[in-house]
Amino acid sequence: MEDFAEIEAIAGALIRKLSSPARRTLLRRMAREIRTTQTARIASQRAPDGSGFVPRKARKPPAPGNYAVKFLYPRGGSPRLVLMKSWVHEGPLITGFDVEAGGIRSFFWDKIDRWLPVDRDEQNKGAGKFRRQGRIRQKAMFRKLRNGRNLRSDATDVEAWIGFSGRAAEIAGVHQDGLTDRPAAKGKPVRYARRELLGLTPTERSKALDLLLDHILAR
Structure with missing residues (x-):
């Protein structure tokens, strides 16, 4: 040296x-x-x-919600309607299959404007599943x-x-x-x-x- x-x-x-x-x-x-x-x-x-x-640090795999949720996001401004299937709530985020977007999306839990009731046909509405399998946290x-x-x-x-x-x-x-x-x-x-x-x-x-x-x- x-x-x-x-x-x-x-x-x-x-x-x-x-x-x-x-x-x-x-x-x-x-x-x-x-x-x-x-x-x-x-x-x-x-x-x-x-x-x-x-x-x-290793985390326990979160259990996905076995029902659909619907909410307005984000709080303030012009929130859009989100229908989410097969979701998880981990830390500050809720992550799952956003039916309108057609893919996996994450939203800040505390920025959700309002939770809405989910109709029966929306509960059964076809959508892909959210298979976490640790992919997000396994990335570099x-x-x-x-x-x-x-x-x-x-x-x-x-x-x-x-x-x-x-x-x-x-x-x-x-x-x-x-x-x-x-x-x-x-x-x-x-x-x-x-x-x-x-x-x-x-x-x-x-x-x-x-x-x-x-x-x-x-x-």
Whole structure:
């Protein structure tokens, strides 16, 4: 690591010798390419040191409602009528087969405007079944956090950066440092396991040096 630090110091000196526009171009390319590898690593559910993310806590499979429900959603504005079959209520959400939409949909329980009576013919109305089978929770964590809208990169003529923006930055910070947060507005505080989303790997450090050398040799 000490030898690598010396190489990075030399690289820093070489970057400072470049013109301001050249530095900005190089640093922006570094940031963009490393963001790509960071995204791939997060998708593989691994921290920068190569260790796997702490998995989600296992939950008991929720029992689906054996009857249809009908409600207006959301509260306020112009709510629409929802007829839902084969549903589950888990945490802040109710998830099931939305007959009108023709597929699985989720709604916030506390944003339901009004519950309505369900007619007998609606109870028997044909619709697909909601087979959860753990598919939602089995998918990789941080799918939305790592998309291009939330995980950003850019550079000036003095630094390159890769990070999260907006609300995504708050959520990522909770996982990055293993902090306490509320999973829902009225939920109890929960301490989340530390899952290091951002951090340079040795491969990414080497990649940054390769990009610098390529830039200098191409001049």
